[in-house]
Amino acid sequence: MTRTIVVTGAASGMGRATVEELTAAGHRVIGVDLRDVEVIADLSTPAGRSAMADSVARLAPDGIDGVVAAAGVTVPLPPSKIIAVNYFGAVATFELLRPLLLRSATPCAVAVISTAALMDYDDALVEACLSGDEAAAQAMADTHGATEATGYASSKQALARWLRRAAVSKEWGGSGLLLNGVGPGSVLTPMTEDFLSTPEGRAMLAKATPIALPGRAYGEASELAEIIAFLATLRGRYLLGQIIFVDGGTELFFRPDLI
Numbered sequence: 001m002t003r004t005i006v007v008t009g010a011a012s013g014m015g016r017a018t019v020e021e022l023t024a025a026g027h028r029v030i031g032v033d034l035r036d037v038e039v040i041a042d043l044s045t046p047a048g049r050s051a052m053a054d055s056v057a058r059l060a061p062d063g064i065d066g067v068v069a070a071a072g073v074t075v076p077l078p079p080s081k082i083i084a085v086n087y088f089g090a091v092a093t094f095e096l097l098r099p100l101l102l103r104s105a106t107p108c109a110v111a112v113i114s115t116a117a118l119m120d121y122d123d124a125l126v127e128a129c130l131s132g133d134e135a136a137a138q139a140m141a142d143t144h145g146a147t148e149a150t151g152y153a154s155s156k157q158a159l160a161r162w163l164r165r166a167a168v169s170k171e172w173g174g175s176g177l178l179l180n181g182v183g184p185g186s187v188l189t190p191m192t193e194d195f196l197s198t199p200e201g202r203a204m205l206a207k208a209t210p211i212a213l214p215g216r217a218y219g220e221a222s223e224l225a226e227i228i229a230f231l232a233t234l235r236g237r238y239l240l241g242q243i244i245f246v247d248g249g250t251e252l253f254f255r256p257d258l259i
C-alpha cells in the first residue's frame with residue numbers, strides 16, 4: 001500500500017537516505033528542510049514550524065500516513081539553537097502534524113534520537129525542555145553552564161523522554177498513533193564527516209561510542225534509513241514507544257543490564 005510520509009531533514013544524511021528508501025518502496029514522500037525539498041521551512045522557530053504544517057496540509061489535504069523527524073543540528077551551534085531544532089522542532093513537527101496523521105488507517109511517527117541521549121546530559125535542561133517553555137529552556141541552555149555537547153545530549157535525552165511519555169498518552173497511543181524512534185550511534189553524514197575524516201576524530205569517537213562489530217567505526221546513513229523506513233511503514237499495530245538503537249552495540253556498553 002502506498003503511503004504518504006513527511007520526512008524532516010530530508011535534504012541530507014539520514015533524512016535523505018530515508019527519502020530514498022521510502023520512494024524506492026513506492027511511497028510518496030513530502031520532504032521538509034531548509035533547502036532542496038518540497039517544503040522549505042526553518043524548524044528552529046515557531047513561525048517556521050507552523051508554516052511547515054500549513055504547507056504539508058496543502059500538499060496532503062486528505063492526511064498523511066507517517067512522519068519522520070530527522071532534522072537536527074549539533075556543535076558548534078549554540079545549545080539554544082540545538083534544543084530549538086532537535087527538541088522543540090521535532091516535538092512541534094509531531095504535534096502539528098498529528099491531526100493529519102489521525103486521518104490515516106495505519107499512522108506511524110518516528111523520532112530520530114541518538115546514543116548521545118545516554119551521555120553527558122544536563123537534567124535541569126532536559127526538564128526545562130519537557131516543561132514546554134521554549135524561551136526559558138533556550139535561556140537556560142546558554143546560561144546554565146551547559147557545554148555545546150551537553151546541549152546536544154540534553155536535546156536528545158529530552159526527546160527520548162517526551163517520546164516515551166507521549167506514546168502512552170490519549171493523544172498518541174490512545175488514538176491509535178504509533179510513535180517510535182531510532183537511536184543512531186555514530187553515522188557518516190555531512191553532520192559528522194569533518195570529524196570522521198581525521199584520525200584524531202575517529203580515535204575520539206571510538207572511545208566515546210564503542211562499537212562491538214569488527215571493522216566498524218561508524219554506521220552508514222542507509223543502515224539507519226532501513227530501520228526508520230520500517231518504523232514509518234508498520235503494518236502491525238503493536239509496537240509503541242520503543243527506541244531502536246542502531247549503533248553496533250554502543251547502547252549496550254553504556255547500560256548493559258537494562259532490559
Ligand SMILES: NC(=O)c1ccc[n+]([C@@H]2O[C@H](COP(=O)([O-])OP(=O)(O)OC[C@H]3O[C@@H](n4cnc5c(N)ncnc54)[C@H](O)[C@@H]3O)[C@@H](O)[C@H]2O)c1
Nearest residue numbers: 009012013014033042043044071072114184186187189191
Ligand atoms: N550523524 C550522526 O552520527 C548522528 C548520530 C545520532 C543522531 N543523529 C541525528 O540524526 C538526525 C539526522 O542527522 P544527519 O547526521 O543526517 O545530519 P545532516 O546534517 O546530514 O542532516 C540534517 C538535516 O537537518 C536539516 N536541518 C537543520 N536545521 C534545520 C532547521 N532549522 N529546519 C529544517 N531543517 C533543518 C539540515 O538542513 C540537514 O539537511 C539529526 O537529528 C541528528 O541529530 C546523527
